Amino acid sequence: MNDIDDAGETARRLDRTHVFHSWSAQGDLAPMVVDHGRGTEVWDAGGRRYLDFSSQLVNLNVGHQHPRVVAAIQAQAGELATIAPAHAVRVRGEAARRISERAPEGFHKVFFTNGGADANENAIRMARLHTGRDKVLSAYRSYHGNTGAAVVATGDWRRVPNEYARGHVHFFGPYLYRSDFWATTPEQETERALHHLQRVIEAEGPGSIAAVLLETVVGTGGVLVPPPGYLAGVRALTERYGITLVLDEVMAGFGRTGSWFALEHHDVRPDLITFAKGVNSGYVPVGGVLLSDEIAATFEDRVFPGGLTYSGHPLAMASIVATLDAMAEEGIVENAARIGAQVLGPGLAALAEKHLVVGEVRGVGVFWALELVADRTTREPLAAPAVGALTTDLTRRGLLPFVAENRVHVVPPCVVTDAEVHEALEVYDAALTQIEKELHP
Template sequence: MSEFTVPDVRPDPERGARVAADDRAHVLHSWSAQAKISPLPIAGASGSWFWDYEGTRYLDFSSQLVNVNIGHQHPRYVAAIQEAAARQCTIAPSFADESRSEAARMIVERAPEGMAKVFFTNGGAEATENAMRMARLHTGRHKVLSTYRSYHGATAGSIQATGEPRRWGSEPGGAGFVHFWGPYPFRSPFHSTSVEEECERALQHLRDVVMVENPASIAAIVLETVVGTNGVLIPPDGYLAGVREICDEHGILWIADEVMCGFGRCGEWFAVDRWGQAPDLVCFAKGVNSGYVPLGGVVVSAQVAATFDERPYPGGLTYSGHPLACASAVASMRIFEDEGILEHVRKMADTVVGPRLAEIQEKHPSVGEARGLGMFWALDLVRDTRTHEALVPFNASGEAAKPMSELVAACTSRGMWPMTHYNRIHVVPPCTTSADELHKGLDILDAALDVADAHVTA
């Protein structure tokens, strides 16, 4: 793989202060009460590191929003984007563009069996939005089923498909969205006693929901192949095959949301490849080009694509298939192959991340479960080791969330930037992170977890 050069960091606090002042005065941040946040001004980044204007470096164990899969400022990747910008920056979606055509072909070639075309968007939320629209038009039905432990984006439809509390502020929303429980063996909603039982009961629950919602009214079931922000929940063997069977039985389309778990995050081009299943529609974004340029899309099966052979698809975006974004996706996929990044992810998971997190779970009573695959892991933190009571309550904020805030501070003060959500801390570094860097970050996490252990009551 390419060697990333991390330059000597020269502090520039005056510039940082200007950045912070302009941000405070003029930027409206997402998911935040503006008066209660103080965003850290960032001066630069390289590889698995970024740094602030004070000169403090952080090991990026969040990949920002779990999207910088190729690492920050990959030198060959930056050069490819510069070359693409010099060649052609933009052209309208109504034209055939070389970068767009090539990106679509390469994505389809790496996608699950049966895929034929790509509808490009600017990000993951728009991908989910358009996938659901396609499913409704293809089937002539209106209902969309998705899990409670999910996040699918913040556009009008994708936020209604979202199951977690970020949906609440956008309600009431459009009709036809129904939520159900997916498998989660560690906190089983079905009182299961084994992974196999969890899979069986979760599929029966889904069958029951389909039955009472009227199968003939259901256009699609939307699933994150591996649930991301809401826990890195890996589907039990047989679950996705069971979902495929339910969909086929009732003429329902399966939409796989791979915005977070696709393009190397799980050690495959698409996470569904691990289970040998083929959805009808696949949503992607994030890792397709590591967020260097905004890009997302829907990989569309031949059957669904044929729906729009003779009738127009009633959707579009000014920047759909933006040439510069598509050129960056082409470059990213080539770099992934030339530098063996998928193989690196699998190796690091098997030899470093998996074994070290198992040791950390054994050592720290606050770690109820460590789970994951590839560069996609989470620690499920508990207050009570017997009952699995979460370290902080569901959707906690303020004083109730203090144990997690303390844990984050313990990580960042040691030079590692984590991702957390509710009672979980995620281990999701760039897919290019070296073994030495992984050990360094995991050493910091190991030390920081003493803060969480102090809150364990039993």
């Protein structure tokens, strides 16, 4: 056994002996041992290269080991490694300024958290305190995090064993491919989804609802880009009833959709915006809430009853400053938009034309999903064993995929190149060909 193999085996043994993994039964886990990464690539402990088309958890927008971000963290660690949130430090102010400058007009304050879940947690708290109301409406196809209220606001299966928070109501958002409203066009889906939401608001009592919490683009739930007019319609409903609109940009923000915030595609101004992931590509844990001036004014003479020991941690703040500066100066957001429109989107559409197992392709920027079906006519989802086999095959062919239910989410870093996209498309093509052969020998 050489030194690389020995180091990998040591890492594997330590992991299985001591690490408790999230969202998993522990007994049968066999995680890949990752040794190092650069840009859109990672290498395992055996020295094998993989294209990272998962962006890990759809957060690695500037790629692995961006030298500018790494250097900023190192420099900040040498100057001031940590400080309590009650103090003022320039790097925190610089990070907040850069974030607010990318937000819609009228957002000047940022509350920093440790990640996306507690960003949503605190946004819910702010909405309740601002309105004096209790209920929070969110979509069934959603994921908002794994803290107390955020996981109950979540719409998928992870909510069910964790329903300890109060005042949460769910509704169906638009999803034309599997419409809950018998719609056949985007316009119908928008109209009927908005009518459904209005009826839920009326049935729950508008005066009891503090917030509507929505992912601007649904992420883990399917990369569901809202049809034209939907978010504007939600905004109109919340304004009519005095309800706070919270847009969750944790996954969609900071380049993922080819814009700084996904809401820019929909010309909507919410009351609160939550973020994390792409703001610093996850190099140091961080998230936050952008407060509209109206919400921020609520707490000018009133104590906000919330805080975290590591709110605005200097290492995280330095990583934000470096990330956002690099994204602006290197044209990373523009690259994501171009790649999606000219390379990745057309390439995935070509795969759908070729492979009957692909029921729908949808997405924007570097945020795409292939919905896999057993039958295009009935739209029956591809069964879990086949999806599992496809996942294994993609990894065997040198690509790290992001797979959820019957979908392959195609979510490379925003710095991905044309050549890397073409390489990945060849891998997807080969793996889809193989699974179709197994399904129809």
